[in-house]
Amino acid sequence: MFFLKYILRNLFRHKLRSVLTIVGVAVAVLAFGLLRTLVGLWYAGAEHASDTRLVTRNSISLVFPLPISYLDRIRGVPGVTSVSYGNWFGAYYKDQKNFFANYAIEPRGYLELYPELMLSPKEKNDFFLDRKGCIVGERLAKTYGWKVGDLITLKGTIFPGQWEFVLRGIYHGKEKATEERILLFHWSYLNEALRQTVPRRADQVGYFVVGVKKPELAPEVSMAIDSLFKNSLAETLTETEKAFHMSFVSMTEAIMVAIQIVSYMVIAIIMVVAANTMAMTARERISEYATLKTLGFKGGHLGGLIFGESVLISLSGGVVGVAATFPAAHWIEVELAQFFPYFSVSTETILLELLAALSVGVVSGIFPTWRGATIRIADGLKRIG
Structure with a gap:
């Protein structure tokens, strides 16, 4: 409980920085979820095709x-x-x-x-x-x-x-x-x-x-x-309805692959931004970490505080992004109805959004955690004054 309270107190010591990081993660998670939903809808016709229908066309x-x-x-x-x-x-x-x-x-x-x-x-x-x-x-x-x-x-x-x-x-x-x-x-x-x-x-x-x-x-x-x-x-070519739909989808498969790559690049970029934010925070608190070590805190304790803060910031952004996904999907479904039969975000996409947010927190917290846990007391105290 003490560690959680300490992490929460540290979370908003720099309110603007923390809020901007949470918003950045939320936007990235939102974009990731919508892009994945778009790709899924592109394949929806094939996925919902009947197993008992065939299509015969010119070969x-x-x-x-x-x-x-x-x-x-x-x-x-x-x-x-x-x-x-x-x-x-x-x-x-x-x-x-x-x-x-x-x-x-x-x-x-x-x-x-x-x-x-x-x-x-x-x-x-x-x-x-x-x-x-x-x-x-x-x-x-x-x-x-x-x-x-x-x-x-x-x-x-x-x-x-x-x-x-x-x-x-x-x-x-x-x-x-x-x-x-x-x-x-x-x-x-x-x-x-x-x-x-x-x-x-x-x-x-x-x-x-x-x-x-x-x-x-x-x-x-x-x-x-x-x-x-x-x-x-x-001559004819007869294939299942699913294969028939996939023949059209394959014509634009390169575009779908590009969209998938973009969705992962969005997460990668926000990882870099969050890592920079956490590294900046760790540098500013080096003297504090050294002081805590003099009071008996171990490297593992400090690592847990830093790592927990990074994960909590990212997960907060992830939750905000997931919450924003539903109204965004509804808006797309209403305003762009002529392009999409429906725009429903699946449970799998929601879980992937949260996993992406967690990944951002884990990756961005690795270096600052190592830095804070291994800081020597003498080196940290030199920064005081």
Whole structure:
């Protein structure tokens, strides 16, 4: 108890210095936690992918389409429970800055394969019956103030022209990680328009979504599907939904690695700053440490006082940083909803933040602790007067 009281008294002998050090550690811990959360969210789509869904695309690239005639052959593969298909549409709303994911899909099979997209029975039925109908996620609807029954006009890029849709339903995600910033509409609506304007692009899809009975069958079914179209004009590549998502994530993996490096560099920099602060404090108190030794304090006692002060300062900053993480994450989730489906800080990230703060305290306290514990009484007393 005596040592703790002594450490607390020393902690704010230089109030401004201690407060600035705590704030510095807090900012570093906050930045570390937010950057790690950002990296985690980048991989969230792959982590939450279903084990019983496969994606079949052109083996060359997703840019190249597949014939719709592949549908029945894929459906006949043993182990396949259902098949749907879709096209990336790539349109925007009113202005190019209003860009979001939009797909032309086969409605019934697609929604069966994605039960996490929650719609009321009426909305689902209205969507099925209206060929110009569309559904959107709840976040997307809130962003643009859309309501069921509204007429939505998108301007096409891959498929040029003005495309009109009637909003028939607003889905919400079954889980927090479910993407709610997507617009889905009938592939048949797109295909009919292509038959009239660009016949050579009609009757083609960008990908097939394949449901399998159980995850263990995924490799076998994937090989069976790809073997069906081997040596054809449009060979296929079938992979799990997780692998499909990871193929997109890998395109920006260098950026994610850079962000991770930056998060650790932030901690390294604050370690240097805190170490300098503690070293300065130790130099100023050399005569005090020598006096304490004359009173019977051992080197271990002094080392514990110095080291405890360093750890306590860093942990105080860590606690402040952790406390600030939650409102910061909430602000990002609200203000930047168009970029992130959610921005939730995990328990693992909180623990890593506290570990980072503890590491700062331990590392920055090593040299001052050694200096204070090994100071000779005569050398310390020379500084008095």
